[in-house]
Amino acid sequence: MSKKSTVPSLDFYQNNSNIKWVVLVASVLISISSIYYTNILVDQLKDRERQQVQLYAKAIEYTANDEGTGDVNFIAQEILFQNNSIPIIQVSDSNKVLSSRNVDVDDTWSEKKRNSFLKQEMQIMRETYEPIKVTLRDPQTGEVFGTQFIYYKNSFLLKQLIAYPYIQLSVIAIFGFIAYLAFNYSKAAEQNRVWVGLAKETAHQLGTPLSSLMAWVEVLRDDPDMKHKGTVEELEKDIQKLRIVTERFSSIGSIPTLKKENIVSLINNVVNYLRPRVSSRVRMEVFTLSENIFANVHAPLFEWVIENLSKNAVDAMGNSGLIAIKVLRGNEGKIFIDISDTGKGIPRSKIDQVFRPGFTTKKRGWGLGLTLAKRIIETYHDGKIFVKSSEENLGTTFRIVLNAA
């Protein structure tokens, strides 16, 4: 039910999250197809390597069987030496290593070391592929006089091809992640400058008419003929309120200095200010076990947050209900402030969005109250603010967590 915003810049957040999904889905598709395609290549190369080893086995059979004919022998030798990439170990049927090719054995190794190394390699090869059987026959009688086995494993080229898409995708992912962080950082920095600039400018512009209003009130107060003393007092109260608003804007535009304050009395200030201004059927109560709970806060900004949350609570309740503000000391030096209402609640699917700039369900809402509250609590006070619970048509509880002083 989110209101169609008339402010184009606020819609940006909605589009932005769609773009994120598109990018995410596209990258997953590209990754999957890249891995799939490389797998096809790997399978083809595997087939080819097996054929090569089979040919190698045949060549061994020929050279062993056909001692006389030089031609066949020559071709067979050619085949044997053509293989310069697939690691191969040739063993007798009693498992004795007869020869090896493309296996990294060092000539300086002792016989024993060499043999145990080759045995190990053989084990690895046995786990990778079924060995190829070589049958040795007597060329005259055709009688079988021995069998041998050719063990082999993937060539270095094939190993690289298997690993390649993963290495490539990881590099791209790392690069993409860094680019994303950089982009986000610069976006956040820009948003910050806009916030700060706008707030400072507002405070600045309010300042001039405000000091002149204060001067005018002084003039009225000093006038002995002034008949409306009550009016002047009301005027002063409103000016006081305007000064607070100005101070809030000017504080959010600079890094506010925190002071040790009594949280309970700050909350009571806000509640006492709001109580006469909301419907008489909305009750506002503050509950606490101690009247002395202290935290380092910037009083005007903290009061602003409480006011914002209370106003939202009032809006959620329509005409009547209870706003309960509980202040409690948690363990590990934390202070919890729970603001509960008996209003309409927030639908589960919207809970994640309420702190986003521009999210509002109100006709005249700007959707900035909670964004500001989050910024004030988390950026300036190193605290936390979140929806603790919300039940549709039953009510909502927002929780603020501060560090105790």
Ligand SMILES: Nc1ncnc2c1ncn2[C@@H]1O[C@H](COP(=O)(O)OP(=O)(O)O)[C@@H](O)[C@H]1O
């Ligand atoms: N106590 C609450 N109960 C129900 N919904 C709430 C409550 N507080 C905030 N919301 C929802 O979050 C939205 C954003 O709140 P806010 O940032 O203060 O902007 P605005 O008050 O201008 O709409 C509100 O429009 C409302 O839908």
Ligand SMILES: [Mg+2]
């Ligand atoms: Mg609001």
